[in-house]
Amino acid sequence: xxxxxxxxxxxxxxxxxxxxxxxxxxxxxxxxxxxxxxxxxxxxxxxxxxxxxxxxxxxxxxxxxxxxxxxxxxxxxxxxxxxxxxxxxxxxxxxxxxxxxxxxxxxxxxxxxxxxxxxxxxxxxxxxxxxxxxxxxxxxxxxxxxxxxxxxxxxxxxxxxxxxxxxxxxxxxxxxxxxxxxxxxxxxxxxxxxxxxxxxxxxxxxxxxxxxxxxxxxxxxxxxxxxxxxxxxxxxxxxxxxxxxxxxxxxxxxxxxxxxxxxxxxxxxxxxxxxxxx
Amino acid sequence: xxxxxxxxxxxxxxxxxxxxxxxxxxxxxxxxxxxxxxxxxxxxxxxxxxxxxxxxxxxxxxxxxxxxxxxxxxxxxxxxxxxxxxxxxxxxxxxxxxxxxxxxxxxxxxxxxxxxxxxxxxxxxxxxxxxxxxxxxxxxxxxxxxxxxxxxxxxxxxxxxxxxxxxxxxxxxxxxxxxxxxxxxxxxxxxxxxxxxxxxxxxxxxxxxxxxxxxxxxxxxxxxxxxxxxxxxxxxxxxxxxxxxxxxx
Numbered sequence: 001x002x003x004x005x006x007x008x009x010x011x012x013x014x015x016x017x018x019x020x021x022x023x024x025x026x027x028x029x030x031x032x033x034x035x036x037x038x039x040x041x042x043x044x045x046x047x048x049x050x051x052x053x054x055x056x057x058x059x060x061x062x063x064x065x066x067x068x069x070x071x072x073x074x075x076x077x078x079x080x081x082x083x084x085x086x087x088x089x090x091x092x093x094x095x096x097x098x099x100x101x102x103x104x105x106x107x108x109x110x111x112x113x114x115x116x117x118x119x120x121x122x123x124x125x126x127x128x129x130x131x132x133x134x135x136x137x138x139x140x141x142x143x144x145x146x147x148x149x150x151x152x153x154x155x156x157x158x159x160x161x162x163x164x165x166x167x168x169x170x171x172x173x174x175x176x177x178x179x180x181x182x183x184x185x186x187x188x189x190x191x192x193x194x195x196x197x198x199x200x201x202x203x204x205x206x207x208x209x210x211x212x213x214x215x216x217x218x219x220x221x222x223x224x225x226x227x228x229x230x231x232x233x234x235x236x237x238x239x240x241x242x243x244x245x246x247x248x249x250x251x252x253x254x255x256x257x258x259x260x261x262x263x264x265x266x267x268x269x270x271x272x273x274x275x276x277x278x
Numbered sequence: 279x280x281x282x283x284x285x286x287x288x289x290x291x292x293x294x295x296x297x298x299x300x301x302x303x304x305x306x307x308x309x310x311x312x313x314x315x316x317x318x319x320x321x322x323x324x325x326x327x328x329x330x331x332x333x334x335x336x337x338x339x340x341x342x343x344x345x346x347x348x349x350x351x352x353x354x355x356x357x358x359x360x361x362x363x364x365x366x367x368x369x370x371x372x373x374x375x376x377x378x379x380x381x382x383x384x385x386x387x388x389x390x391x392x393x394x395x396x397x398x399x400x401x402x403x404x405x406x407x408x409x410x411x412x413x414x415x416x417x418x419x420x421x422x423x424x425x426x427x428x429x430x431x432x433x434x435x436x437x438x439x440x441x442x443x444x445x446x447x448x449x450x451x452x453x454x455x456x457x458x459x460x461x462x463x464x465x466x467x468x469x470x471x472x473x474x475x476x477x478x479x480x481x482x483x484x485x486x487x488x489x490x491x492x493x494x495x496x497x498x499x500x501x502x503x504x505x506x507x508x509x510x511x512x513x514x515x516x517x518x519x520x521x522x523x524x525x526x527x
Contacts, residue, residue, distance in 0.1 A: 039366060156386035160376055163366050166357065170327055171380035171432060172349040218412035220367045 010243045019129045019239050022137055023253070026129075026196045027231035029144040030205040031213075032151055033189040034231070035223050036182060038210030040162040043203065044094065045079075045183075048101035050190045050202035052078030054108025054124065057194070061119050062111075068139045068191045075187030078104055105199075127198035127250040129239065136195060144192045147185055158182055159220060196235060197250030205231070208257040215268040230260050279305050279340050279352065279435035279467045281326060283492070286335035288321050295321040299335070299492040303469065303484065308462050309495070310482035311471040313510055317489045319471045323438050326469070327355055339436055347436075351380040354434030356425045358441050364414040370424050371409040374399055377431030396431050403427035404453065419450030426454060437461065439470045443477070455481045478502060 010016040037046055053071040060070025078100055085096045112121050123131075132140075151158070160168045161178040169175045186206070193205045213226035238253030245252075266273050283301035287294065296318040303309050313319050324330045326337050328344035339347035347353055354377070377399070378392040388396070400406040403423040408416065413424060422442055429437055437458075443451050458468055459481060470482070478485060478498065485502045487493040487510045494506050 039363075153385065156379065159368075160379065163363065163368060164357070164376070166327065166329065166355060166361075167376060167428070168379075169329065170348055170353050170355050170434075171351045171377070173379070214367070218367050218414075219369070220372075223367050 006244065007240065010240060015130055016239070016243060018132065018137065019249075020236050022132060022140060023129055023196050023235035023239055024232045025144055026140065026192055026205075027209075027233075027235035028228050029147055029189055030193050031209040031227035031231035032148060032224055033185060034206050034208070034210030035213060035220070035227050036151075036158055036162060036210075037186070037206050038214050039159075040182070042182075042186070043207045044097055045082075046186060046190070046206040047203040048082065048097045049075045049078055049183075049187055050194075050199055050206075051101040052104035053187075053190060053194070054105050054199055055111050056108075057124055057199075058108055058111040058115060058119060062115055066139055067136065067194075068143055071191045071194065072187055074104060075190055076184065079183050079187070123198070124194075125198050125200050126248060127194065127196050127201070129196045129249055130242075132195055140192050140195050143188050147188045147192065150181070150185060154178070154181060197253055201250045201254045204254040204257060208254070208261055212257075212261050212264045215264045215271045218270075230257065234260060279465060280338075281436060281467055281469065282338040282341070283322070283326070284335050284338070286322075286325055286337065287333050288318075288325055288330050289333050290330075294490070296325070297491045299488075301486060301492050301495055303467050303486075303495075305467055306462050306465045307484050308458055308468045308470065308482050309484035309486050310478045310498075311469055311486045311488060312475065312478065312507075313471075313488035314512075317510070318491075319488055320440065322488060322492075323355070323440060323469075323471070326436075326438060327353060351432055352434055353436045353438065354429035354432045356422070356429055356437065356439045356442060359418065359421060359445060361440075362413070362421075362425075364421070366414075367412065369410050369412055370405055370416070370420075370427075371396065371400065373413060373424055374405075374409075374427045374431050377428040377433075380432070395433070399427040399430035402430055402457065417447075418445035419447050422446055422450060422454065426457065435466050437466060437468045439468065441471055441473065443472060443474055451477075475507070 037043060053075045056070035056072070056074030057067050060067045081100050082096050085091065085100065086093050112119055112124070157168070157173060157178055158181070160173070161175060161182065165175050168178070189206065190202050193202045197205060209227035209231040212230045213223040216226045217223050234256035235253050238256050239249060241247065241256070242249040242252040264272070269275065281301065281303040283299055286296060286299040288296040299322065311319055311322070321330065325332055328348060337344050339352050374396050375388060375392070378388060378395060379386050381392060382388060397406065400409055403426050405420065405423050405427050408420060413421065416424065442454055462468060472478070479502060482498055484495065485498050486495040487506050489510050493509050494501050
């Protein structure tokens with residue numbers, strides 16, 4: 001059977017099995033976070049943080065540290081920089097975000113071009129899940145698991161923070177703490193997602209699954225379920241397609257996600273265009 | 279449960295929103311907050327909620343500083359309709375349950391008594407039959423009653439309502455007022471901002487006039503006068519039912 005073979009043949013390669021499993025896992029982590037990002041309206045923040053981690057990844061590589069540490073430091077650093085400039089100057093937030101993340105990203109490009117070791121720019125920008133190394137794999141699993149545990153513990157508080165921070169504060173929750181928790185989880189998720197699709201496309205992983213799910217349901221728990229399904233499906237199928245057609249893995253994953261979004265946008269039972277028009 | 283505002287000044291980016299405001303509301307009162315748009319009504323609310331840091335002065339709830347009062351869940355806030363994301367994937371019951379988070383452990387797993395309180399609050403707000411609805415699928419009055427039920431579930435003894443009667447039908451307005459009178463009888467202190475000046479004397483036993491500062495406050499029969507309305511709005515409002523005989527004549 002050609003169809004069965006299409007799915008089984010790549011499994012003969014160890015690197016494919018690893019890529020498929022880790023992509024599925026990355027899909028779960030990103031999908032869960034993307035629900036919060038969609039509801040909080042933090043897509044631009046996700047884009048900013050993901051670009052800002054570039055110099056961190058390069059520096060970690062030069063210094064021989066785990067890439068996750070460098071990425072995380074610069075991810076959080078960009079958030080703090082945005083917060084500081086916003087509150088100490090008269091510049092509006094979207095300008096500050098645009099300014100900070102392009103600055104960090106440009107610094108990353110300079111560092112790559114002057115780096116003595118052979119860092120592959122393409123792998124950083126576009127991901128390299130088919131060639132993921134064992135230390136990177138372990139880092140991704142640890143950080144992803146930590147993120148999922150944190151979200152499941154704080155799920156209700158984070159949801160309330162997204163929905164109604166005024167009420168959250170009025171019942172004594174520490175809203176600033178929740179703000180920084182969500183930003184930290186965002187940075188960690190970006191570190192995880194970098195492996196699959198690279199810096200440029202990370203924001204898709206943080207937005208699209210949540211957007212698809214948001215069109216399909218009115219319940220938050222179902223929303224997480226739909227987001228996870230769509231992300232895991234596109235991550236794994238994206239790898240298969242990229243293998244068979246020898247195309248960019250990150251590209252295939254995100255194109256698939258976008259197609260799923262279009263289907264949801266048109267055919268969603270309650271909020272789809274067809275339902276709304278007729 | 280008292281609200282005490284002492285010499286409160288709030289500035290935003292160098293602009294004074296509220297200046298030297300003093301207010302003292304005792305337990306068991308419904309106070310109507312009256313003022314124009316931009317007179318500092320929402321600033322006063324935000325200050326009582328602890329959401330803005332005053333440049334001078336302070337707010338005490340039941341003689342406690344704001345942060346402690348919040349930790350005890352004393353202050354419940356019912357937001358204006360436009361402040362809420364009605365597309366958010368939560369049901370009516372989810373929203374009311376949020377009133378109980380302060381009483382739960384850190385995982386926010388509701389206990390039997392939390393569920394009971396939520397049920398009672400939904401029934402009091404006449405929202406029990408709509409408990410599974412997504413909040414965007416409600417009428418204006420139902421939306422208000424959902425957030426009122428959340429405030430009931432929170433069991434906050436101080437309640438702040440921002441324009442609760444906007445976009446609400448007469449029946450709901452009556453139901454809300456009845457509920458507020460009941461809460462007042464239980465010793466709650468309620469502060470309501472409203473544009474509906476004609477309803478003030480029907481259920482507010484106190485009035486607070488605000489225009490960049492608190493111009494006057496006190497019992498409705500004493501201070502709900504044309505002079506105070508004129509000071510607050512800068513003009514005479516001919517059709518408002520005030521309390522002094524000479525005003526009506």
